[in-house]
Amino acid sequence: MxxxxxxxxxxxxxxxxxxxxxxxxxxxxxxxxxxxxxxxxxxxxxxxxxxxRPPLPLLFSWTGDRKRDRNIRAYSPVDGRALRVVLPKVLRGKKFVGSYDGGWVAATSRRERDTQLLIANLFSTRVQVALSVNQRNIVCACPDAQFEELDNARASRAPVVQVIFSDDPTSSGCILAAITKRCKLAVCRVGSPENIWTTRGCGLYRERELVDIAFCNGQLVGLTLGGDLYKYDVGQNQNGALAITLVRQIPNEAPQLDCLARYIVELRGELALVLQLNGSTFWVLQLNEAASGKILWGRVTTLDDHALFLGPHSSKLVQVSTAGRHDGRMKENHVYYLMRQQDNLAGHKERVTRLGLGSCNVYRENRGMHQCMENITSEGYHYKDDNGNGCMWLLPSKLC
CATH class of the missing domain: 1.20.1280 (Monooxygenase)
Structure with missing residues (x-):
């Protein structure tokens, strides 16, 4: 009782x-x-x-140094916390060149002599996509390529700049597309270990260098520094290997503006061009192809309940729900961007706050969100790109 x-x-x-x-x-x-x-x-x-709820991107940084990469942190803009990332040994000291939803990353060596590519998951223990020897190395196979060095095997290697995924890398139909320092474009099917990389661009001077690539509605699209778009078809030849065919070139008919950076993303099922006019002003232009074949560019002034996460290695359009939130840290209809910083920001305490990530130096703007008339509000994160340092947005796996 x-x-x-x-x-x-x-x-x-x-x-x-x-x-x-x-x-x-x-x-x-x-x-x-x-x-x-x-x-x-x-x-x-x-x-x-x-x-x-859909996961939101983490800000992931690396140093390119095996010892320092043991203490890597990923910054969560949602709550402003730095979260520990246990980086697998095989990825320590590597340079990251791409990512896919669920924590998948593409990494390669900082040294151009060692161009081996790795695909792994940062949030699952010992999860790595098996790549054959031919798939780990991108070797130029362009018909018009010319090698002046005696060691053609070394000269033909194509160091990776950026890698994108058409699908989950564990699926047999996933296609990897890459921009390299030698070839303009390279593609490979993950589920076919017998296939090598198909390359394109050496000797094709009518096609300009690419600064960004993306898959939109299953089609591979490339963006040049001048703003021209190339639409490619990735098919198979008679031997079963992948083949890249240029379907259409779309000249830059968007407003001629001086830009710091250009990106391409898929927006509401259509291709969109994102222009960074200065450190904090962005224009989003959506591509609309009329039935007559005429190209129309429409200015997008709202992202609705989505936010854009832009970076040199990966760009993502993510749904952001603010229901039940009162902290106001991350908001819909905003642009969150990464930017390489040339000068030293350590002395500008009134402008930026250094994030304690245990890796490369990353600074968040203290001025908060930037908003101009008819422009989407933006917030910047700056980093020093020295000796292999780098940053990118990474979507984690759905933990619950």
Missing amino acids: ARRGAVKRRWWSDLPADLLAAIHLRCYSTYDRARFAAVCRSWRAAASWHPA
Whole structure:
């Protein structure tokens, strides 16, 4: 028999469902939701009642130094925290050149003599896509290529600048597309280890160098520094190997503006061109092809409930839900961009805040969001690209 006046002990697992739902709604970060589900069985069950929100990108940086990369952190703009990333040994000291949803990254050596490519997952232990020897090395096979060096095997290697994925890298139909320092473009099918990379560009002076590539509606698209677009068809030849065919060249008929950077992304199922006019002003232009074949560029002034994450190695359009949030850190209809910084930012404490990532120096702008009339609001993250340092946006796996 309980003593008179004794207070009945209440357990966390006894909280009513409506209160648990209110708590879960405030757990916007993927990691907070994972901790919520780890409290007990009843909390884990309450987490399953609500659909998982789409994960938001993390800011991932690296140094290119094997020892320093042991202490890598990934910055979460959602809650402003630096999260520990246990980098596999095979990826330490590497240069990262691309990413795919779910924590997948493409990495290569900092030394151009060692151009081997690796595909691995940062959030799953010992998960690595098996690539054959021919797939780990991109070797120029352009018919018009000429090698002046005696060692043609070394001269024909094509160091990777950027890698994109057509699909999940574990699927047999995934195609890797790469911009290299030798060939303008290279493609390879992950699920076909017997196939080598198909390259294109050496000797094709009518095609300009590419600064960005993307898959849009299953078609490979390249962007030049001058703003021209190339649409490619990736098919198979009679031997079963991949073949790259230029389908169409779209001259730059968008407004002639001086740009710091240009990006291409898929926006609402259509191709979009993103222009960085200066450090904080962005224009988003959507490509519309009329039935007559005429090219029309439409200015996009709102991203609705999405946000753009732009960087030199990967750019992503991600849905951002602000329901139940009160911190105001990350917002919809915004552009979050990475920018290589030429000068030293350490002395500009009034302008930037250094993020403690344990790797390369990354600074977030103190001035907050930049907004101009008819321009989408933006926020910048700056980093020094020295001795293999780098940054990119990385979408983690859905933990809950």
